[in-house]
Amino acid sequence: MASGDETRVAIVGGGVAGIACAQSLVANGFGKRVDIYDQGSRGPGGRTSSSRPVEVNGETMAFDHGAQFFTADDPKFKAVCEELKAKGYVARWDGVFGTLNAFDGVFIPKRRVETAGPPRRDFFKLLTADEVLVGVPTNQALCEGLRALAGDDVTAHWHTTVTGLDRDASGKTWSVSGVNKRRLDEGQAGSKEKRLSGRNAAVVVCDVMAARKGTPGTCAVTGLPDSGDAANAWAAFANPKVPERVGLFSCMLAFDAAAPKPEFDAAVVTGSDVINLLVRDSSKPGRVKRKDGLERWVAVTTIEYAERTIASAPLTVDGEYNPQTAEYFANIEPGIVNEARRILGVACGDDDGEYPAPHHAKCQRWGAAYHSGAVGEGVPGGVCFFDMDAGFGMAGDFVQGPGVEAAWLSGEAAGRATVR
Numbered sequence: 001m002a003s004g005d006e007t008r009v010a011i012v013g014g015g016v017a018g019i020a021c022a023q024s025l026v027a028n029g030f031g032k033r034v035d036i037y038d039q040g041s042r043g044p045g046g047r048t049s050s051s052r053p054v055e056v057n058g059e060t061m062a063f064d065h066g067a068q069f070f071t072a073d074d075p076k077f078k079a080v081c082e083e084l085k086a087k088g089y090v091a092r093w094d095g096v097f098g099t100l101n102a103f104d105g106v107f108i109p110k111r112r113v114e115t116a117g118p119p120r121r122d123f124f125k126l127l128t129a130d131e132v133l134v135g136v137p138t139n140q141a142l143c144e145g146l147r148a149l150a151g152d153d154v155t156a157h158w159h160t161t162v163t164g165l166d167r168d169a170s171g172k173t174w175s176v177s178g179v180n181k182r183r184l185d186e187g188q189a190g191s192k193e194k195r196l197s198g199r200n201a202a203v204v205v206c207d208v209m210a211a212r213k214g215t216p217g218t219c220a221v222t223g224l225p226d227s228g229d230a231a232n233a234w235a236a237f238a239n240p241k242v243p244e245r246v247g248l249f250s251c252m253l254a255f256d257a258a259a260p261k262p263e264f265d266a267a268v269v270t271g272s273d274v275i276n277l278l279v280r281d282s283s284k285p286g287r288v289k290r291k292d293g294l295e296r297w298v299a300v301t302t303i304e305y306a307e308r309t310i311a312s313a314p315l316t317v318d319g320e321y322n323p324q325t326a327e328y329f330a331n332i333e334p335g336i337v338n339e340a341r342r343i344l345g346v347a348c349g350d351d352d353g354e355y356p357a358p359h360h361a362k363c364q365r366w367g368a369a370y371h372s373g374a375v376g377e378g379v380p381g382g383v384c385f386f387d388m389d390a391g392f393g394m395a396g397d398f399v400q401g402p403g404v405e406a407a408w409l410s411g412e413a414a415g416r417a418t419v420r
């Protein structure tokens, strides 16, 4: 990497990978300014962020609507999680976990769930781990904690979409341009685009969305060499099948305090062609206790359901991002809510599925919940792309494989590669 004045580093994306990259730069003695840009309006998190708070019965509530829980196997990530636990950002979740049959309501506790092999693609198997972790008071606290560990050399720019990365003619530095406060449904970059920073010795892109057209994060890169690792990786990732994205829907539900209580806190659901996971969000440690006692649940759909649904309600229309409006969900939400009620009813011994209607229900679409077939999937240690000559890197779960821990490992590796 170039030395001298041009030693700033810009990171695109403030999810687990982007913040791990920043933290790793600092921990490995980078000692100069690091800027993280993320288009999210409510701080760091990406797919670990919590939902926008909603008011129900005069009290606000938020849900973990993306990643539900995580584990730490790698010694470095484990050490970071221990530090975050000590500082109160992360906690161990000793819930009742297992598998639920959606036909007969039989619940098998986790000790009898098949545990072979490391949980990679199917991160719901993480529930069988010895220690299951969550952020406190929501999963977003994981990234807030990582951000706090990174310290003051890291400047965060939330609600800032990077739309252009330009390498100057000398090939030594990058400038970053983008748009402040753009709503995800506002379409692509327009006249409000401005230069955000210059003289960056390196840029690290921590979301594959940036490389792809028709996403809320689409970003133009100019000045990459015609060939080489960086140019090849950037060109390859423009293809939505490299690695293949896997979509999911999550549905946030709040039920009356008097509603029947299933015996589990999180269950992988079998036998439903709509729902794959049910999580009692309000049973996680450190969650806000409500006066009205509403129970918060999150249902995550099956991959097949998401594929079918996205086929008829696509992510893009005429090459433009298709926003997640009430109209978009009008024909989707009732089916997910009704199936969640049916399964909860069966789980509570009511075969007619007469589980009460929720006080609140809202769906979220995840066009790329995770990626299947990433080059680093299953590879021990951190995997990232970093082209020293170009000062250009890429990291995230699309490089390392699905899950919070994989994203952290990839980001951490990118920070180390950049300092080198």
Ligand SMILES: Cc1cc2nc3c(=O)[nH]c(=O)nc-3n(C[C@H](O)[C@H](O)[C@H](O)COP(=O)(O)OP(=O)(O)OC[C@H]3O[C@@H](n4cnc5c(N)ncnc54)[C@H](O)[C@@H]3O)c2cc1C
Residues within 6 Å of the ligand: 012, 013, 014, 015, 016, 017, 018, 037, 038, 039, 040, 045, 046, 047, 048, 065, 066, 067, 068, 069, 070, 071, 123, 124, 126, 160, 161, 162, 163, 206, 207, 209, 210, 216, 217, 218, 219, 248, 249, 250, 300, 366, 368, 369, 370, 395, 396, 397, 398, 401, 402, 403, 404, 405, 407
């Ligand atoms: C419904 C669901 C359930 C899941 N459950 C689990 C689970 O239980 N356990 C588990 O371990 N994992 C789970 N995952 C997967 C896990 O959330 C991800 O693997 C991980 O969070 C990915 O982190 P990341 O940093 O690579 O990407 P992200 O979290 O996606 O971060 C990338 C960030 O970059 C931002 N960005 C993109 N382009 C731009 C741009 N041009 N300018 C500015 N910002 C930009 C994005 O907005 C985003 O905030 C789940 C995911 C989903 C969706």
